[in-house]
Amino acid sequence: MEFKRHLVTAALPYANGPVHIGHLAGCYLPADIYVRYQRAQKRDVKFICGSDEHGVPITIRAMREGVTPQDVVDKYNTIIKDSFDGMGISFDIYSRTSNPTHKETSQAFFKKLYDDGAFEERESEQYYDAEKDVFLADRYIVGTCPVCANPNAYGDQCEKCGSTLSPEQLINPRSALSNSPLVKKPTTHWYFPLNKYEDFLKEWIVVGKKDEWKSNVYGQCKSWLDSGLQPRAMTRDSSWGVPVPLPGANGKVLYVWFDAPIGYISATKELTNQWADYWCQENTKLVHFIGKDNIVFHCIIFPAMLKAHGGFVLPENVPANEFLNIEGEKVSTSRNWAVWVDEYLKDFPDQQDALRYVLCANAPESKDNDFTWKDFQDRVNNELSAVLGNFENRAFVLMHKLCKGRVPALHADAMNEMDNALIADIKDAKTKVENAIEGYKFREGLAEVIDLARKGNKYLQDNAPWTLAKTPELQEQNQKRIDICMHLCLQLTANLAILLNPFLPYTATKMCKKMKVVPRMLDWENAGRIDLLKVNYPLLAPELLFRKIEDEEVTAQVEKLRENLKKATQQIVENKPTTVSEAETPLAVAKETITFDDFAKIDLRVGTILKAEKVEKADKLLKLEVDMGTEVRTIVSGIALHFAPEEIIGKQVSVVANLAPRKMRGIESNGMILMAQNADGKLIFVSPLQTADNGSEVK
């Protein structure tokens, strides 16, 4: 299909923290390159983004910092927006989901689905904080992690050990708001029956996008579809978010993953009255740039929502990137292991393109990649500066030395094979870069541009105009060759500016200024031409496009990372909220004081492990037979990652004997083995130092 319009979105960043370079490499930079290219092609394109400002983590941060959720999102919206501006991410609009337009749009969307009977209304028991009179989202529930004993795990996840949890699994669950114990109360929510859209999604993705979408995206979607979709609640009990537009739905808001993607639509509405052309006309090419963590929402849920609503185009492609690690380790906001964009811009003023270059050249397009400062330095110094910057500089310097600072003529009568080969290379480069960008292979596209500069260097070397200039007796005929050589080098430079423009716009603009040409020269149709600079046209003096990155800068940045990590870790230990992290869990915080009677309720006994075996289909579980003196009990313990079954047989251990039984993997567990856990996560049995009788009481 011939597309008349292009609608490009980049994932809405979540407004509870700044953006780091992993975000840039993941979707914003590729999206920007793609959009800048489309603009240079003079295609009708809109580039949409904005802050995602709803959801529970924001309210938690607000609570912790003693400010309102609006304060939180205002703060980070500004930081994020400035970071994007600073890096030249050229959104047509950067909106936010707390805007009135978004409220209207997402409510209308919900209402339409509701009126069409697209939702299923369901009542369920939800945790409720009686003191504060609110239902609690999983995130609002804290308790001790059953896996790592972190006392401040959330109801959906333990941030210390990374386990996925449900509130039921927490030990001593309580409300994060009031610290009071939880009660369960019925509440009504609207569920979107994703299962009803399975056939449509399978046809559309599994059949239709097989060879079109990236393998990581396609595979992920197929996996979801094969395992079957479930209805998903599209509303939540909360005061922060878009209110559910139904009578009697007080205290209910749209689920953040329902409203966030609609944010793309609302932002487009804010941008232009013609928004419907972009969202509803068949011949629009919609492309979502995201990170791999967003695949299911953009490929499954949102398309199903759009389909249910009707009248919207579906994404043509969803080129999701993988993750970018830093210095060999995963990015962690809570440990402050990240390179923040706002800080980069301060530490490396005017070096946007250096970072854009490295992040694109090393983008995690097909698998997780690693960003190291050493690699940053190497790539900037040895590729960007040495090959591209140096060629451009050579062309300018030589032109001033040998051609009086003016574009020399292209003498047709003296042209040779080398010249024609270079001209062919220039034309080829256009096609190559074009194909790469259209195929979302930005790394390859950028490499093609550098490669063209490399060919320029070789061409210069082979022609060596500086040598030709050294033989005055042959001046006349030599000057012709010099002219041709420099003419082509300068035309090549102009071509480089065009090809480079989507990737490194700051550099392309600088080059235009030095060549004294208008920005219109950067139009894509001009690529491949060798008449971009007029003969006899005077150009400005040489000036370096890139500077080298010094060793000290690299060391300083690595040092900074380690310092940040150290500080963040200390803060976690001291249980002080850090400024950059979202949810901190101290390693070991003293629990509240209990009375002797409380303690006396626990029946602690000594027992000996008689048998131990792995539980089928569970990584962490061991099934133990423990001799308690009067009886042998079955206890299931989550220690399989730490101990082999055979090595613990015969060990004497302390057991909580009166813990309510619980079934795990179909096996009833009658008690709990006490373990000590080091800061590094290693488990140690809490055992009597000398052998005690089985069944003896521990007090």
Added chain:
RNA sequence: GGCGAGGUAGCUCAGUUGGUUAGAGCACAGGAUUCAUAACCCUGAGGUCGGGAGUUCAAAUCUCCUCCUCGCUACCA
């Protein structure tokens, strides 16, 4: 445990429907050169394509098994 994506030179990655001595850039070594940001240009060394088995005249590429990394998911006192 299930599913998905990866595992190719020291590093970052290409390798189309199985077909000649497996490619590129960076780093490294040697050479040449001086117009240029000690840059560029030439040459070279460097890989049993994660491991094993199989299909085939022929496997990095197809099949099966296995190990490692990342992600999703289940289980998780």
